[in-house]
Amino acid sequence: MRHLLDTKHLSREDALRILDVAEDMRDTQSREVKKLPTLRGKTVVNLFFEDSTRTRISFEAAAKRLSADVINFSAKGSSVSKGESLQDTAQTLQAMGADAVVIRHGASGAPQTLATSGWITAGVVNAGDGTHEHPTQALLDAFTIRRRRFGDDSRGRDLAGVRVAIVGDILHSRVARSNVWLLHTLGADVTIVAPPTLIPQDLSAWPVQVAYDLDDAIAAAPDAIMMLRIQLERMNAAYFPTEREYSRRWGLDATRLRALPEGSIVMHPGPMNRGLEISADAADSPQSTVLEQVANGVSVRMAALYLLLAGDRSDTNAQEDAR
Amino acid sequence: MTSTESPRTVMHAADIARALTRISHEILESNKGPDDLVVLGIPTRGVTLAERVGGLLAEISGTPVPVGALDVTMYRDDLHRNPTRTPHPTEIPAGGIDGKTVVLVDDVLFSGRSIRAALDALNDIGRPAAVRLAILVDRGHRELPIRPDFVGKNLPSARAERVNVRLIENDGVDEVTIES
């Protein structure tokens, strides 16, 4: 695997491979010595143009548990905020010997531009680009669903027949996009639920059902319901009238939580707006997987870094980089 | 004289069975019984052999002996020279390895690097009282100071030759072959 840029182009075979290796990584986290020597001598750079402490720490922990060296670069106060281009930033990192660049950027497509530009030879992991994709989030979400369903017997299994509802600002959500493609690849049925203003204008190519009514979607008994964070700035661009109305129509409150089947899980990529898209009851219930998702994030990112960096990179497909 | 013949069988099913039985007896003799033994196979065929040896140890001694698997992929020193390897699960039996005598089991012993990686992996899992090594075929050409405690067959070989171990559970047949 030369780069991990998205889940749209991730084959079922590669997706299962990442999830299964993540199982092995997860096992090592319950030992006394949680560290593996596998990526000793490799340098992983966290190139974060957007603030994100949680994701950055998760990647940092993943890299360190594989004994890689980690360099953190955040845009604030750096040369980037003074106008340095992506190209110059990338080439500086290359000159410093980065083996992998984990990039979070506000512009959709920036990781792909980085990976195909010829500016760097390092492997690129997309940690979230604009409103486009966040592949490791979708992978840890799939890992979480699989674990809850199959426990220690998860290896090799896909999510055929699992019913997932994704609720919230689909239009602006890279988490939603990555999840739609990956869940579909793994055989799950996906329904998206949102106000019409927050659904992309043309969804004909998406393998999903669309619902505007959250109560109807819950009555259909999904196995997992994934709540997305709503950004209040959207209110100012007339996507919905008030917080209150959004919360009443699309928030997972206590009543809706009770209406969910007992075995259904409640997911959230974090950070949560408690009381807005998800109530405290839902967030803290035994059905909530919020904390497991965070823990699983480290295992999945360890798997991604391992598959990107451990093997011989020179034989990987140069075609992947062609513009 | 270079041989262009098809693979030569050096151990048939019966030879393998006899070797494993003998190894099991030797393990019990050297350990003075089955106490505190933990048998860990190195995937893939080492795990199959470990299960057979564990079964034989239990049969001979009358006491069940814990059997597990120890994957060494993450500890190899040659990862970056090969296409990415997929790891296998590591299963340490309940009861762990602290204070136990761990018997590592693998099918072929060659450079010794897999065993070095296995020792590093064991080190991160716990602190065994002792580690022993049981091997079905020792083909020589060691690159590290590693030696087996229990050997099924010593098989002098040319470096360029290939030694293949096939087991019923994995390949449908029990045999060890060598080919140029």
Next chain:
Amino acid sequence: MTATLIRGAMLNGTDATDLIVDDGVIAEVGTGLSRAGATVVDAAGLVALPGLVDLHTHLREPGYEASETILTGSRAAAAGGYTTVFAMPNTSPVADTAGVVEQELALGEAAGYVHVQPIGAVTVGQKGERLAELGAMASSRARVRVFSDDGFCVFDPLIMRRALEYVKAFDGVVAQHAQDPRLTEGAQMNEGTVSAELGLAGWPAVAEESIIARDVLLAEHVGSRLHVCHLSTAGSVDIIRWAKKRGVNVTAEVTPHHLLLTEELVRGYDARFKVNPPLRRDEDVQAVREGLADGTIDIVATDHAPHPDEAKSCEWQAAANGMVGLESALRVVQQTMVDTGLLDWDDVARVMSAAPARIGRLDTAGTPLVAGAPASFTLYDPAPVRTFARADLHGLSVNSPYLGRELPGEVRWTVFRGRTTVADGVVAASMDAEARA
């Protein structure tokens, strides 16, 4: 200056004809011509077209000379077979006064490759708030007749109405960049299935169509001419067709890139394909081709938009909009319209020379190849198929979407008022050396 005898060119693609060029005009047109002492150009197999006229070019000077200058843009135009370009006013300072347009005219004359005809801004600074001194620009030495805020839409309906009315006084025309700014805030590409997948903010077709619909009704109401820049959607073609049927005095242009390229090229986030209006769907490409073929769309205009490397070699969102297009225009029109049988070379002469000159009210340009007419023409070889490469670009910037793509044809000669700007495929190093008539 000696005369030139062009032998055996296919006038507008038909029978082989000879032309004699003398003293800046076409002296004679016929067969079996001869002229003592004339330089002979063997034009067998070449199509002779009147010098192309681009109603929509960005020459970037004054203010953005790192991207292009009037000199380098003129050279690029000549290389593409052009002898007249209309220069859009989004310069710095904006061309909203007689002073700036006269400066542009002078720079074009000094360069000497093409006639640079300035376009004046509709509003001061192109801000959309107050009308610029349109009359002063019309009366200036630059004789501006086309006015545009291109790059921006004249969004305020009242300002658009006033502009449409006001330019009637001097037979001017407002060329609208149709883009509702409220519907396209932060837009990056066409809104549709591809934008939904790529996570790029969408530029919906309705943002173009709704402005055109409004403007044709305004033009009808006040009895004015209207020109619509870079039409890109099937819906827009339908609206123009409807308006023309009603008798509205509206003309429209399409760019070569909208005749060929679709939004699928945005996958991969290569900013060479980032342009405003954006690349659209295949259905839109088919619709504008049909529109150009049936006359609903009157002309091809390049919207040649040079940008420096750092504005294109970056993440999509940070990249500038625009593609250079002067050098490739005729080749793309050949591939999409002539080779497909939708237009013949006579039609090409109309949509790329005569009609743009007429819309721009420039009677010295776009003239047919007849005795007595100014000797401004291009000789084009439609036969070769070559990969478009850096060597084909003659401006300062190289942001072309065609690099690496096979295109037919090659401009072999361009002559501007009797002076040769492109000889045997080579752009003249300078036009100073040539004796001026």
